[in-house]
Each structure stands twice: as structure tokens, then as C-alpha cells.
Amino acid sequence: MSSPDLNQVRIDISSTDSQLLELLSKRRKLSINVAQSKLATTKPVRDTEREQQLLVKLIEQGKALNLDALYVTQVFHSIIEDSVLLQQAYLQNHINPETVAHKVRVAFLGQQGSYSHLAAQKYFARRAEEVIEHGCASFKEIINTVESGRADYALLPIENTSSGGINEVYDILQHTSLHIVGELSVPVEHCLLVATDTEEHKIKTIYSHFQPVAQCSEYLSTLNDIKIEQADSSANALEIVSQLQRDDVAAIGNSEGGRLYGLTPIQTGIANQKQNYSRFIVVARKPIDVAAQIPAKTTFIMSVKQRPGSLVDALLILKQNKINMCKLESRPIPGNPWEEMFYVDVESNVDSDNMRNALKNLGEITTFIKILGCYPSDDIKPTNPTVDS
Structure with a gap:
């Protein structure tokens, strides 16, 4: 039996991937149709009983196609989550038409590559075609940027599963005139990132925002003769290390942000908690209404x-x-x-x-x-x- 031609197999895979994308797009459009059908009712967006029945049926169908149950479940968890968020966004736009915009201006802590920057990209990907970014050096500057009208929204980290609440943000909320209009939780995957071909034992100085330092305290305690230099944000730490180009310095940040600055991770998963999440709130000058169908x-x-x-x-x-x-x-x-x-x-x-x-x-x-x-x-x-x- 002759071996299959690799080039033809790759062509077939690409063709199958394109078909999958078309089907996913079709399913998304059907999700919007579901949301439209719920406009005149208070029926919740989620029907967990139906989701349960759907997943059981899909797993059984998958077995007949030699697909592992865990694989099928993971794929459809992502599809269902996307469908729920898409329906929620549609219903919210319907009840708050004044918030619908082609372009939004968003303030966040740090610059490109910071966790706040990545969270802003994730949150507004469903809400605007163009995002004008305003990186800020402090939480106070973030608030002032929105209160003054120079930005439409701000993204503020409010708590982390490892280091707890961010007190400065709580204190600012006492006095601001802004309103919380959204939230999102994002996984935080801390890495030790370097700009040169070096090794962990050569590192003498680590640049980081104080929050990642607290969240990675157990790992840092295993290192000898290390100096911690505080940066304004995770992105600022990445930028400093990128500019220094030294084999004895490193930054704590995420690998995605590190790539923007040409950095490479030499240690991954260094947070105290492996399931490490940060919760962000979104604030704006005006409050919003929340559709009755949405939690x-x-x-x-x-x-x-x-x-x-x-x-x-x-x-x-x-x-x-x-x-x-x-x-x-x-x-x-x-x-x-x-x-x-x-x-x-x-x-x-x-x-x-x-x-x-x-x-x-x-x-x-x-x-x-x-x-x-x-x-x-x-x-x-x-x-x-x-x-x-």
C-alpha cells in the first residue's frame, strides 16, 4: 500500500478547515436569530437543560465517528460560550443603542502587551470594529482620561485569584463619577522572559509590576540573589528588558505580550496558583441597562x-x-x-x-x-x- 501524498493531504486539510469556518460562521448567524426571537420575551439567553441534552447527543454522535468525548465537549464548550456572549452582546446593543459604535476609545494601564491591553482587546473585539488605545501610567490617569471625555471606556483590574483585590482601584471607585458597565475574567499565565539567549541562573535583576511579583512569590523565593525592580506595568517591564538586551535581566509577563517586544520565555507557569485569573471591570461616563434575558x-x-x-x-x-x-x-x-x-x-x-x-x-x-x-x-x-x- 503506497503512502498518501503529503501535499495532497495538506490541501485536503486546508479545504476541510475552510468548510469548518463556513459552518462556524453559519452557526453564529443562527445564534443571532435565536437572540432576535427572544427580544419580545424575558426568556433567558442560556438554557442549561437544553445545553446538557445537546452535549450528550453530540458526544454520542462523536463516538460513532471515533471522536473522543472530551474532545467533543471542549470544542462545543467554546462554541456554546461564543454563542451565549454573542446573544448577550446583541440584546445589550438593542436595549442600549446609544452605545453601539464603529469606533471606541479605551483607556487601560500600561501599553501594548500589558495584561490590561490584552483584556481590552478581548472585551471590545465583539463590540467595535476599531479600538483606539490609550495606555496610561496610573489608575488615576485612566479615570481622568474617561471622565474628561478623552476616552469612552476604561478597563480596570479589580481582583486576582492569587493576590486578591486591588486596593487602589477600590479606593478610586469611591470618588469617581464613572459607572461600571461590564466585566471580564482573563487567564493570567506568568512567564520569566528574556531578550537574549541566556539561562535562569544568570538572572540577577527581574523587572515587574508589583501585582505579578505578589502572584509569583513562591517561584521568586526559590531564586538566589535576585533584585526586583518595580515597573509601572507588565508591558513597561517587558519594554525595559527589551531595551537593555542583557543576559542578566528578565521580566515577568505573558508570552503573548513578550512577543511584541522580542522576548522569549525561559520559565513558564511561575504563578503561585496554576489556575490564575484576573477580573477586570469596564467603566464609562453613563450607566447602561441590562436586558432581562441576561444574567x-x-x-x-x-x-x-x-x-x-x-x-x-x-x-x-x-x-x-x-x-x-x-x-x-x-x-x-x-x-x-x-x-x-x-x-x-x-x-x-x-x-x-x-x-x-x-x-x-x-x-x-x-x-x-x-x-x-x-x-x-x-x-x-x-x-x-x-x-x-
């Missing part, structure tokens, strides 16, 4: 009376109204020693009856309360099919 989050800040049980009383109001709290963070109130401002994320639309009632009751027992924003939830949990073995 929503509401973020607000409040201060409570200085008496025993006052915080518990406030949280009980959420429980009584069947509202799930997914985040509680406290920060000191400047000028008020030992008093705290509480940041609360809940899984609820601010316009729902339950949320309206909860806010009314909270207003009666808190000393201060302010809605920071209501926005679509980015948490698209994959459906795990139950297949009989």
Missing part, C-alpha cells in the same frame, strides 16, 4: 452604623430578598478612623423587584449607599454533560 451583576458601596451587628443586618436584607452576594470587600474611609466602606457584588439586575426592594431597605439602615453599576455577568460556566458509561 446581571450589580455593584454598590455602603457604610453602616458603628454598632454591633450592623453589617449582618445589611447582609440579611440581601438574603431576605433572595439575592446572592458574590463579593464583599472592605476599605477604610479616609478621614474617618476605624470606619469601613463595603464594596458588594450581587447576582441581580438593579431593575429587578427584589433588588429594588433590597436597596430601599438598605437605604433605611445604612449611613451611605451608592450604586456603582449594573452590568452583564461575564461568568459563563460550562455545562458538564452526564453521559452513561
Whole structure:
């Protein structure tokens, strides 16, 4: 039996890939048709029961085609997630037509290659054909850029699964007039990147933003005689190392950003937690409405009376109204020693009856309360099919 011609096999693969792309495009258009059918109803975008049935059926079909169940599940998890996000974006554009734009101006921390820059690209890829980027040196500059009208949106990192909340951002949210209009979580894959052909034991200085240093503390503790130099952002660290072109310096960043600066990773996966994610919030000058068909989050800040049980009383109001709290963070109130401002994320639309009632009751027992924003939830949990073995 003669061996297949490699060139012909590659031609056939390319042809099959093109057919796959056409089918994916067709499926996306059908997803938009689904969203259009839900405009006149409050039927949720996601139907997890149908997703479960769909995945089970696809796995069985895949078995008949000699396709592994895990492979089929991974492929369709990505397809379903894309479909959900696409439908959400369509419904949001319909309810907020003033936000639809061909071109958007976005402010973020650092420059090209920073995690904030990569997150901005990911978030606005579905929302605008052209993104005008405004790299900023500080969180305060980011806020000022949007408040002054020089940018339409800002992207702010708010927390990380390894290093926790970013206090400076929480403090800025107390005083800004901007509103949270979106969120996204992105995987953070820290690497040790260099500009020359060198080795780890030769490195004497590492440039990094302070957040990656905290997130990679366990790895850094294994290195001897290392000096940490703080950079304004991860991208700034990459740029410095690229300019130095020395075999004794390195930067902590992501490999995708490193490629923009001609850097190569010599160690990967150096974060304390292998499942390391950063959550970003998107802020704008005007609030948005969230379609009833979309899972929503509401973020607000409040201060409570200085008496025993006052915080518990406030949280009980959420429980009584069947509202799930997914985040509680406290920060000191400047000028008020030992008093705290509480940041609360809940899984609820601010316009729902339950949320309206909860806010009314909270207003009666808190000393201060302010809605920071209501926005679509980015948490698209994959459906795990139950297949009989």
C-alpha cells in the first residue's frame, strides 16, 4: 500500500478547515436569530437543560465517528460560550443603542502587551470594529482620561485569584463619577522572559509590576540573589528588558505580550496558583441597562452604623430578598478612623423587584449607599454533560 501524498493531504486539510469556518460562521448567524426571537420575551439567553441534552447527543454522535468525548465537549464548550456572549452582546446593543459604535476609545494601564491591553482587546473585539488605545501610567490617569471625555471606556483590574483585590482601584471607585458597565475574567499565565539567549541562573535583576511579583512569590523565593525592580506595568517591564538586551535581566509577563517586544520565555507557569485569573471591570461616563434575558451583576458601596451587628443586618436584607452576594470587600474611609466602606457584588439586575426592594431597605439602615453599576455577568460556566458509561 503506497503512502498518501503529503501535499495532497495538506490541501485536503486546508479545504476541510475552510468548510469548518463556513459552518462556524453559519452557526453564529443562527445564534443571532435565536437572540432576535427572544427580544419580545424575558426568556433567558442560556438554557442549561437544553445545553446538557445537546452535549450528550453530540458526544454520542462523536463516538460513532471515533471522536473522543472530551474532545467533543471542549470544542462545543467554546462554541456554546461564543454563542451565549454573542446573544448577550446583541440584546445589550438593542436595549442600549446609544452605545453601539464603529469606533471606541479605551483607556487601560500600561501599553501594548500589558495584561490590561490584552483584556481590552478581548472585551471590545465583539463590540467595535476599531479600538483606539490609550495606555496610561496610573489608575488615576485612566479615570481622568474617561471622565474628561478623552476616552469612552476604561478597563480596570479589580481582583486576582492569587493576590486578591486591588486596593487602589477600590479606593478610586469611591470618588469617581464613572459607572461600571461590564466585566471580564482573563487567564493570567506568568512567564520569566528574556531578550537574549541566556539561562535562569544568570538572572540577577527581574523587572515587574508589583501585582505579578505578589502572584509569583513562591517561584521568586526559590531564586538566589535576585533584585526586583518595580515597573509601572507588565508591558513597561517587558519594554525595559527589551531595551537593555542583557543576559542578566528578565521580566515577568505573558508570552503573548513578550512577543511584541522580542522576548522569549525561559520559565513558564511561575504563578503561585496554576489556575490564575484576573477580573477586570469596564467603566464609562453613563450607566447602561441590562436586558432581562441576561444574567446581571450589580455593584454598590455602603457604610453602616458603628454598632454591633450592623453589617449582618445589611447582609440579611440581601438574603431576605433572595439575592446572592458574590463579593464583599472592605476599605477604610479616609478621614474617618476605624470606619469601613463595603464594596458588594450581587447576582441581580438593579431593575429587578427584589433588588429594588433590597436597596430601599438598605437605604433605611445604612449611613451611605451608592450604586456603582449594573452590568452583564461575564461568568459563563460550562455545562458538564452526564453521559452513561
